[in-house]
Amino acid sequence: MQPLVERLRDRRWRLTAQRRVIAEVLAGEHVHLAADEVFDRARAILPEVSLATVYNTLHELVDMGELLEVAHVDGRKRYDPNVEHPHHHLLCVDCGRMLDVHVDDPRLPDGEQHGFELLGVDVTFRARCPDCVGRVAVAALDRV
Template sequence: MSDLLQRLRERGWRMTAQRRVVAEVLAGEHVHLTADEVLAQATERLPEISRATVYNTLGELVTLGEVAEVATDGRAKRYDPNAHHPHQHLVCSGCGAIRDVHPDGDPLAALPPAERYGFTVAVAEVTFRGRCPDCAAGA
């Protein structure tokens, strides 16, 4: 579960009505919205919010490290509020749906020392791809 609002409050991030709405839209598990989807949901809650405010707020959240940008297969970037919880992604090759997954084991362990070419590897980003039940049913 995303604890984005709590983390932002603890950081002392200035919580304007617009920023709060963007953070609320991003709250939850398996949330991977595009900027336009964040804008649409934020506008439902706060009609006067502007596109620029939403985009600027998303940029600030990424810069702060509170939200991660997720890019898959040339599709629009998505925003993941679970930046502080280690996880991987499962992506539907049909509709682009993204789910957070927590596979067993350390993904860094899958890369043998001989394949690291002297790199000090800090992070492994693994993306699992397949078809979601809805896309598989329509195939």
């Protein structure tokens, strides 16, 4: 996966210091940060970055197709820089950890499209991660 900063340079997008820091914060394979998390991490690197700049940059990157906006169990939108490879998400319903998963897209039968033009599929598998499964098991044992 080509890093977001490189993709933005290839597009000749104006990379101010603030935009560059925001893009760098979003680097990585399994990054799914909410806007406030992007802001906190960006501000730790560049204290003068503003929350408004983070929101504006995130919205612009989504509009450009450089970020995916993903619904999360906590109700906040998460931002995913992995736009080059179609994928779905695996979400821990307890701790909120979210990972990319690469599986075949589910198919919607022609009879179930109701005349809609299908543009894409977003699947989120809800589960418990190994850490949370262990915590649930320990908590159950403590109650015994």
